[in-house]
Amino acid sequence: xxxxxxxxxxxxxxxxxxxxxxxxxxxxxxxxxxxxxxxxxxxxxxxxxxxxxxxxxxxxxxxxxxxxxxxxxxxxxxxxxxxxxxxxxxxxxxxxxxxxxxxxxxxxxxxxxxxxxxxxxxxxxxxxxxxxxxxxxxxxxxxxxxxxxxxxxxxxxxxxxxxxxxxxxxxxxxxxxxxxxxxxxxxxxxxxxxxxxxxxxxxxxxxxxxxxxxxxxxxxxxxxxxxxxxxxxxxxxxxxxxxxxxxxxxxxxxxxxxxxxxxxxxxxxxxxxxxxxxxxxxxxxxxxxxxxxxxxxxxxxxxxxxxxxxxxxxxxxxxxxxxxxxxxxxxxxxxxxxxxxxxxxxxxxxxxxxxxxxxxxxxxxxxxxxxxxxxxxxxxxxxxxxxxxxxxxxxxxxxxxxxxxxxxxxxxxxxxxxxxxxxxxxxxxxxxxxxxxxxxxxxxxxxxxxxxxxxxxxx
Amino acid sequence: xxxxxxxxxxxxxxxxxxxxxxxxxxxxxxxxxxxxxxxxxxxxxxxxxxxxxxxxxxxxxxxxxxxxxxxxxxxxxxxxxxxxxxxxxxxxxxxxxxxxxxxxxxxxxxxxxxxxxxxxxxxxxxxxxxxxxxxxxxxxxxxxxxxxxxxxxxxxxxxxxxxxxxxxxxxxxxxxxxxxxxxxxxxxxxxxxxxxxxxxxxxxxxxxxxxxxxxxxxxxxxxxxxxxxxxxxxxxxxxxxxxxxxxxxxxxxxxxxxxxxxxxxxxxxxxxxxxxxxxxxxxxxxxxxxxxxxxxxxxxxxxxxxxxxxxxxxxxxxxxxxxxxxxxxxxxxxxxxxxxxxxxxxxxxxxxxxxxxxxxxxxxxxxxxxxxxxxxxxxxxxxxxxxxxxxxxxxxxxxxxxxxxxxxxxxxxxxxxxxxxxxxxxxxxxxxxxxxxxxxxxxxxxxxxxxxxxxxxxx
Numbered sequence: 056x057x058x059x060x061x062x063x064x065x066x067x068x069x070x071x072x073x074x075x076x077x078x079x080x081x082x083x084x085x086x087x088x089x090x091x092x093x094x095x096x097x098x099x100x101x102x103x104x105x106x107x108x109x110x111x112x113x114x115x116x117x118x119x120x121x122x123x124x125x126x127x128x129x130x131x132x133x134x135x136x137x138x139x140x141x142x143x144x145x146x147x148x149x150x151x152x153x154x155x156x157x158x159x160x161x162x163x164x165x166x167x168x169x170x171x172x173x174x175x176x177x178x179x180x181x182x183x184x185x186x187x188x189x190x191x192x193x194x195x196x197x198x199x200x201x202x203x204x205x206x207x208x209x210x211x212x213x214x215x216x217x218x219x220x221x222x223x224x225x226x227x228x229x230x231x232x233x234x235x236x237x238x239x240x241x242x243x244x245x246x247x248x249x250x251x252x253x254x255x256x257x258x259x260x261x262x263x264x265x266x267x268x269x270x271x272x273x274x275x276x277x278x279x280x281x282x283x284x285x286x287x288x289x290x291x292x293x294x295x296x297x298x299x300x301x302x303x304x305x306x307x308x309x310x311x312x313x314x315x316x317x318x319x320x321x322x323x324x325x326x327x328x329x330x331x332x333x334x335x336x337x338x339x340x341x342x343x344x345x346x347x348x349x350x351x352x353x354x355x356x357x358x359x360x361x362x363x364x365x366x367x368x369x370x371x372x373x374x375x376x377x378x379x380x381x382x383x384x385x386x387x388x389x390x391x392x393x394x395x396x397x398x399x400x401x402x403x404x405x406x407x408x409x410x411x412x413x414x415x416x417x418x419x420x421x422x423x424x425x426x427x428x429x430x431x432x433x434x435x436x437x438x439x440x441x442x443x444x445x446x447x448x449x450x451x452x453x454x455x456x457x458x459x460x461x462x463x464x465x466x467x468x469x470x471x472x473x474x475x476x477x478x479x480x481x482x483x484x485x486x487x488x489x490x491x492x493x494x495x496x497x498x499x500x501x502x503x504x505x506x507x508x509x510x511x512x513x514x
Numbered sequence: 515x516x517x518x519x520x521x522x523x524x525x526x527x528x529x530x531x532x533x534x535x536x537x538x539x540x541x542x543x544x545x546x547x548x549x550x551x552x553x554x555x556x557x558x559x560x561x562x563x564x565x566x567x568x569x570x571x572x573x574x575x576x577x578x579x580x581x582x583x584x585x586x587x588x589x590x591x592x593x594x595x596x597x598x599x600x601x602x603x604x605x606x607x608x609x610x611x612x613x614x615x616x617x618x619x620x621x622x623x624x625x626x627x628x629x630x631x632x633x634x635x636x637x638x639x640x641x642x643x644x645x646x647x648x649x650x651x652x653x654x655x656x657x658x659x660x661x662x663x664x665x666x667x668x669x670x671x672x673x674x675x676x677x678x679x680x681x682x683x684x685x686x687x688x689x690x691x692x693x694x695x696x697x698x699x700x701x702x703x704x705x706x707x708x709x710x711x712x713x714x715x716x717x718x719x720x721x722x723x724x725x726x727x728x729x730x731x732x733x734x735x736x737x738x739x740x741x742x743x744x745x746x747x748x749x750x751x752x753x754x755x756x757x758x759x760x761x762x763x764x765x766x767x768x769x770x771x772x773x774x775x776x777x778x779x780x781x782x783x784x785x786x787x788x789x790x791x792x793x794x795x796x797x798x799x800x801x802x803x804x805x806x807x808x809x810x811x812x813x814x815x816x817x818x819x820x821x822x823x824x825x826x827x828x829x830x831x832x833x834x835x836x837x838x839x840x841x842x843x844x845x846x847x848x849x850x851x852x853x854x855x856x857x858x859x860x861x862x863x864x865x866x867x868x869x870x871x872x873x874x875x876x877x878x879x880x881x882x883x884x885x886x887x888x889x890x891x892x893x894x895x896x897x898x899x900x901x902x903x904x905x906x907x908x909x910x911x912x913x914x915x916x917x918x919x920x921x922x923x924x925x926x927x928x929x930x931x932x933x934x935x936x937x938x939x940x941x942x943x944x945x946x947x948x949x950x951x952x953x954x955x956x957x958x959x960x961x962x963x964x965x966x967x968x969x970x971x972x973x
Contacts, residue, residue, distance in 0.1 A: 084716045086736050118735070214698050221680040221697075221739065238680075238697070239673050257543045275764065276577070277545050278757040280680065280739060297756035298737040301763055305734065308767035309849075315774055316845030317838050324850050324864055331867070332874050335842050342838055343879055346831035347890065354827045354894075360819070367826055368813045371951055372805035374830055378837075379776050379801055379947070383794050386775030390768075391783050405783055408790070415791050420802055431806065435813075488838070492830055 059087040060094060067091075067099050077106050085111065089118035097130055104131050113142035116151075122325075125154035137166045144191045145174035146299075152179075177292065186270055187263030189303055190284045190293030193217050196224045199233055199251060203244050210241070221280040224291055225254050232283055232291045234258050260285055263292050271307055272393050275300055314480035315386055317342075342485035349492045356500035359508065365436060366503045369428070369450050370496070377457040377495040380416065381487050384409045384465030389480050392473050406466045413462025417455035425451035445507050452506075453499040460498070461491045518546040519553060526550075526558050536565050544570065548577035556589055563590050572601035575610075581784075584613035596625045603650045604633035605758075611638075636751065645729055646722030648762055649743045649752035652676050655683045658692055658710060662703050669700070680739040683750055684713050691742055691750045693717050719744055722751050730766055731852050734759055773939035774845055776801075801944035808951045815959035818967065824895060825962045828887070828909050829955070836916040836954040839875065840946050843868045843924030848939050851932050865925045872921025876914035884910035904966050911965075912958040919957070920950045 066079045080088060080103075092100060092115070104112060116124060116139055128136055128151065140148050140163060152160050152175070164172060174192045181187030195213045197206055206223075214220050223236045235258035236250070244253060259277045261270050263284040274282050274295065281294040309321045317338040322331055353370075360367050391397070391405055429447035432438050465487055469479030507513040525538045539547060539562075551559060551574070563571060575583060575598055587595055587610065599607050599622060611619050611634065623631060633651045640646030654672045656665055665682075673679050682695040694717035695709070703712060718736045720729050722743040733741050733754065740753040768780040776797040781790055812829075819826050850856070850864055888906035891897050924946055928938030966972040 082716050084714075084718050084736070086718065087716070118737070211701055214702050218696075218698060220701070237677075239677060242670055242679070243673050255543075257541050257546070259543050259545065275760055277543070278577070278755075280756070296737075297739070297760060301734055301756060301760050304760055305763050305767065308764065308771065312767065312771045312774065312845065312849075315771065316841050318842055318845060321849065322846050324860060324867075328867065328870055328874065331846075331871050335839075335871065336875055336878065339835065339838060339875055339879055340882070342834060343831070343882065346834055347887070349830050349834075350827045351894070353830060354824070357823055357827075360826055361823055364816055364820055365813070367819055367829075368809045368816075370826075370829065371808050371812060371833055371955070372802070374833070375801060375805055375808075375837075375947055375951065376798065378834075379798060379944075380794075382775050383777055386772065386777060387781050387790075390771075390780065401783060408783075408787065411787055412790050412794065415787065416795060416798055419795065420798055423799070423802065428806070435810070485838075488834055492834065496830070 059083055060091040063088055063091040064094055064099070067095060067103055073106050077108075080106065081111065085114040086118045088115045089120075092119055092127060093123060100127065101130055104135060109135070109138045109142055113139045117143055117147050121150065124151050128155070133163075133166070136163060141167060141171050144193050145171070145178050146189060146191050149175055149178045149188070181263060184266055184268070185263065186261050186265050186267050186295060186303075187284055187292065189267070189299045190263060190295050191219070191299070192293045194219050194222075194224060194281065194283075194294040196226050196230075196291060197236070197250075199225050199227065199254065201250050203241065203246050203248060203250055203253075206236075206241060206250050210238075219281055219294060219296055222294075224283055224294070226291050230290045232260060232285050232289055235283070258283070261295065262287065267303060267307065268393070271300070271303055275304055311389060311480050314478075315382075315389070317485070338485055342488065345485050345489035349489060349496065352493055352496055353500075356496070356504065359500050359504045363446070363503060363507060363513070365432065365438075365446060366449070366500065366507075369446075370499065373450065373453050373457060373495045373499045374492055376420065376454060377461040377491045378488055380413060380458045381461035381465040381491040384413070384462045385469060385487055388466045388469045392469060392479050402470055406463065406470070409462045409466040410459060413459040414455070417458035420458070421451035421454040424454055441511075442513055445511055445513055446503070449499070449502045449506055453495070453502050456498045456502075457491075457495040460494045464490050464494065518542055519550040522547055522550040523553055523558070526554060526562055532565050536567075539565065540570065544573040545577045547574045548579075551578055551586060552582060559586065560589055563594060568594070568597040568601055572598045576602055576606050580609065583610050587614070592622075592625070595622060600626060600630050603652050604630070604637050605648060605650050608634055608637045608647070640722060643725055643727070644722065645720050645724050645726050645733075645754060646743055646751065648726070648758045649722060649754050650678070650758070651752045653678050653681075653683060653740065653742075653753040655685050655689075655750060656695070656709075658684050658686065658713065660709050662700065662705050662707060662709055662712075665695075665700060665709050669697075678740055678753060678755055681753075683742055683753070685750050689749045691719060691744050691748055694742070717742070720754065721746065726762060726766065727852070730759075730762055734763055770848060770939050773937075774841075774848070776944070797944055801947065804944050804948035808948060808955060811952055812955055812959075815955070815963065818959050818963045822905070822962060822966060822972070824891065824897075824905060825908070825959065825966075828905075829958065832909065832912055832916055832954045832958045833951055835879065835913060836920040836950045837947055839872060839917045840920035840924040840950040843872070843921045844928060844946055847925045847928045851928060851938050861929055865922065865929070868921045868925040869918060872918040873914070876917035879917070880910035880913040883913055900970075901972055904970055904972055905962070908958070908961045908965055912954070912961050915957045915961075916950075916954040919953045923949050923953065 063080065063083055066076060069076070071079065095103070107115065116127060119127060131139065140151070152163065155163070164175065167175070177192070178188060178190065195210060195217050197209055201209060210220065210223065221238050223238060223241065225233045225236060227233055234254040234256040236253045237255070240253045259274065259279065260283045261274060263286060281296045283291055284293050284295055286292050313321045319334045319337055322334060388405065425447045428450055429444040432446055433440055433443035468487060472479045522539065522542055525535060528535070530538065554562070566574065575586060578586060587598070590598065611622065614622070623634065626634070636651070637647060637649065654669060654676050656668055660668060669679065669682065680697050682697060682700065684692045684695060686692055693713040693715040695712045696714070699712045718733065718738065719742045720733060722745060740755045742750055743752050743754055745751050772780045778793045778796055781793060847864065884906045887909055888903040891905055892899055892902035927946060931938045
């Protein structure tokens with residue numbers, strides 16, 4: 056790929072007159088110009104702000120990296136700030152305004168036009184976990200009683216200010232959502248036919264107050280350009296575009312991914328050290344505390360370890376295996392739980408299935424261990440066959456037990472968290488690790504004590 | 515939410531005449547009808563196939579769950595099969611055909627029209643890792659030399675067969691991509707103005723042969739309805755819609771997520787036990803083998819353990835901590851590596867940063883451990899202050915060292931894998947766990963041996 060950013064910066068640093076420079080810049084996509092911003096000096100950026108039309112500049116700002124945008128805005132004069140905010144999609148403008156300090160924000164909002172002010176107030180009224188915070192008011196609404204020709208005319212009128220025209224939304228006099236018209240159908244329709252025939256009354260929708268977690272799985276499956284967001288009275292408030300859905304899916308998955316790795320949020324390269332440490336430390340501190348609990352439990356088996364030191368060698372094996380199996384079950388369960396409509400029966404089926412997977416894997420890996428580790432101990436430690444296979448049978452049995460229990464813990468704990476309205480992904484970090492460690496330690500050393508010391512009197 | 519699926523099934527089981535039934539069904543979104551399919555009997559589904567228009571039926575089939583679609587197709591007669599495949603987007607048809615057995619597939623392809631055959635051949639020619647396999651040929655192409663009026667007329671002509679009209683693609687006589695026209699601009703344009711003025715020549719594009727991994731991060735940032743895919747000669751082959759991007763982002767993130775959890779692919783609830791076991795077992799078997807290596811290394815410290823049994827109590831703590839820190843670094847690195855344009859300098863910065871995070875967390879957690887564990891051992895084990903803090907200092911130092919090294923391993927290993935063209939996410943499973951275990955075991959018992967036995971002669 057050519058390096059567009061470098062070319063853009065070269066243009067800005069060049070000696071062309073503003074109109075020539077603008078023409079050259081407009082040959083690049085706004086996203087490329089936005090990407091080049093971070094490599095420009097303040098004065099170069101200010102030159103850019105002066106050269107571009109407000110329309111194009113606001114597009115560039117919409118594409119720019121979220122964390123840098125408020126800084127760019129600060130570099131503009133107040134008139135340009137207001138103009139850029141006015142041209143931006145309201146949801147993007149809200150995100151930007153949130154990053155400014157309170158006084159600056161209030162001054163700017165005061166200066167915005169009434170329409171923009173209203174849109175911003177509407178979108179800010181939703182919590183960032185609600186789908187309404189992701190919607191845009193940039194859509195076209197029509198009345199059902201228009202003729203095809205009138206609808207076309209109305210479309211052209213509204214299209215001057217609204218970009219999202221692939222789907223047109225039909226509302227009644229009270230602004231209640233009635234259905235959608237796909238623009239393609241309107242364009243190919245014969246002029247005489249009634250608009251009514253084009254309206255899809257089964258078009259999907261969401262309520263703006265729905266939690267994103269609760270509706271994203273559903274709406275991402277509709278291959279529509281946009282999906283309307285309604286208020287509690289079924290009035291049309293805004294739309295969620297496919298681009299918004301890409302961003303939300305990316306964010307949601309990224310969050311689950313980060314939590315599975317014991318991070319409190321996603322990180323990127325540009326983030327300062329302090330931020331990264333802050334995201335990672337919480338789980339680690341909790342893990343340290345819980346680790347002490349595991350250590351105390353290990354301590355209870357001091358006598359067993361003293362008598363059969365070789366048992367200690369395989370402790371890490373059992374703990375790693377049960378930890379991994381628990382994480383596998385946890386990861387699958389978190390994903391399955393994203394489907395809100397899961398019945399109790401389905402949850403029970405999931406627990407049962409994970410238990411069976413744990414049992415199957417445990418039996419396979421357990422048998423493998425009995426044979427393999429038995430020979431390993433016999434030959435590496437010059438131990439008797441009885442002692443070697445005594446230990447390896449303990450390891451095999453402990454694996455079966457620990458894997459079944461870890462699978463169940465990895466499934467039941469997140470289901471329980473979800474039930475009491477805690478994000479099941481937080482279970483991923485230390486809690487599951489600790490529980491599985493405890494289970495593994497107790498079953499393993501318990502079996503060694505019972506089988507080798509109590510039953511076989513081997514020590 | 516109302517239960518649409520149940521309502522749809524009730525309609526199918528009812529006694530309405532076909533036209534009435536069809537009218538009732540068409541009040542639901544195709545996605546809802548698709549979701550209801552799995553709860554119908556074969557004869558109920560066959561009734562549905564007969565009632566719906568081929569156009570609507572193919573939409574329903576496009577929405578149906580991928581794993582079930584070939585089964586549904588089998589239930590139709592050959593004529594309907596061909597009709598449905600013809601109406602489907604070519605990329606979806608390719609996915610479906612791949613699931614059929616070879617003979618059935620060849621027969622069906624033979625019966626398809628030449629246009630459809632060509633599209634299917636084109637899309638099948640790409641590997642499933644290439645972005646070309648996700649594109650659709652359902653787009654509108656215009657020549658640059660048209661007038662606004664002619665372009666509008668051409669649009670209406672092509673729109674009969676093509677759904678994606680929000681962006682129109684401009685090509686020259688050799689079908690070479692020249693730019694894009696946003697439909698909105700065409701609609702609001704004055705009739706006299708030249709079409710040329712509407713063409714965005716800086717519109718983003720991909721080459722169909724690009725690996726999805728390599729371009730998805732780039733294209734998901736363009737807020738466009740669709741992005742054109744070109745061949746090596748810059749000829750326009752197809753487009754990637756925002757809906758395709760949602761699916762690809764979802765799949766890619768899901769894959770990374772699954773791999774981080776040690777699964778070879780994402781799972782869902784409906785999957786049979788055997789499949790799930792197959793996805794989880796490979797990593798576990800490797801982990802078992804590598805676990806034996808760790809066990810052997812632990813075995814090397816038998817003398818240390820025999821002399822200072824209490825050191826064993828804290829083994830799990832050190833291993834868990836270093837494992838978690840390694841996973842955190844790994845998860846961050848995998849995400850950062852998704853950006854293809856990372857320079858060597860940026861990679862070095864990442865390694866350096868992760869090392870510093872490891873050191874910071876290590877120092878914080880290490881100090882905490884020295885104090886906390888020192889008191890804990892003194893009071894719980896009735897040990898001398900010297901012995902208690904001797905052990906806790908070893909634990910603290912081991913934590914600092916292990917955390918720094920784990921962070922570096924969690925960063926360097928995936929960077930290395932990426933370099934030798936292996937998916938860095940595969941590093942997540944057993945390899946990182948084992949390496950970190952080894953590091954933790956050696957630093958911990960090594961320190962205990964050196965400090966407590968060699969230097970302090972405590973044992």
